[in-house]
């Protein structure tokens with residue numbers, strides 16, 4: 520395993536470059552997948568308050584520790600503040616709920632999941648929706664105040680590093696400028712079709728590590744958006760099936776998934792592929808024994824479609840584009 524050393528942290532904190540994604544994993548699948556992942560050598564787990572996987576992760580880890588297979592400090596756990604809690608007064612209690620479910624007294628990384636905010640349904644801690652099915656936008660939430668509340672949780676020893684997810688360059692710079700504890704990590708959609716060169720350059724300048732979500736193009740996400748939100752993404756990309764990826768997989772005697780992950784890792788990008796299948800889990804972490812040549816890296820760089828390659832525009836949250844902090848306005852303007 521290779522690690523990225525995080526800046527803006529008190530002391531040394533290293534993030535394993537491959538982590539286990541957990542979005543859409545159902546409890547039984549999650550339990551099996553995490554055991555298989557820990558056996559395969561995964562030590563980095565990516566979850567979020569709204570994935571409904573924290574509880575199962577906590578349960579498995581408790582057993583893993585009690586069987587003497589590892590210690591808490593061997594693991595890197597990321598979780599996220601949901602966007603229905605993007606306000607200073609909600610940070611401590613949402614973090615507490617995550618810590619309780621994860622059965623741990625700290626997380627390595629806590630991210631603001633999304634910059635746009637929804638009102639909170641206090642009965643079940645989900646976003647409030649309006650009668651027409653649109654999401655109830657909270658125009659008053661203050662991202663800087665939310666960030667400062669996260670800094671206080673770092674001071675309390677409940678979080679090691681703090682970061683952002685799905686933020687635009689302007690939003691990142693705004694938080695960075697105001698921050699006492701600077702963001703250590705930016706988690707964004709990043710894969711061969713959406714290579715995010717501008718945001719990566721900004722992060723390099725600010726000493727922020729980049730984590731790629733949906734690094735394989737999130738196969739199956741469209742079905743999920745369809746069934747959960749009755750929303751379909753236009754031109755849904757099949758990156759794993761691209762002929763170049765297939766050709767390189769044959770050349771290096773690797774799978775298409777390994778080629779795509781290696782393309783990112785070789786550029787110092789952390790990846791968090793999700794799998795519930797033990798063979799694919801193993802293959803996704805087995806990406807450190809080969810190197811793509813400069814020419815092949817350049818060919819893969821050439822697959823970038825810019826904004827047209829984006830899967831997660833969050834427009835499945837009906838009405839979200841009206842929020843002033845919606846980060847992809849440039850995309851809508853371009854349509």
Ligand SMILES: NC(=O)C1=CN([C@@H]2O[C@H](COP(=O)(O)OP(=O)(O)OC[C@H]3O[C@@H](n4cnc5c(N)ncnc54)[C@H](OP(=O)(O)O)[C@@H]3O)[C@@H](O)[C@H]2O)C=CC1
Pocket residue numbers: 539540541542543565566632684685706707731732733734735736737738739740759774776777791792793794795796799800802803831
């Ligand atoms: N911050 C944010 O807003 C977001 C964060 N995330 C995080 O990033 C993680 C990864 O993103 P995700 O959307 O899950 O997408 P991924 O790109 O990781 O794709 C996951 C899908 O690919 C399949 N798969 C996994 N490995 C392989 C392989 N080697 N070959 C072929 N298919 C494979 C999985 O199926 P199977 O399980 O059957 O193997 C699953 O359906 C999430 O799980 C979550 O933790 C994701 C979205 C948004």
Ligand SMILES: O=C1CO[C@H](CO)[C@@H](O)[C@@H]1O
Pocket residue numbers: 542567569
């Ligand atoms: O991490 C995520 C995966 O996609 C979800 C949408 O259903 C979001 O909750 C979130 O961005």
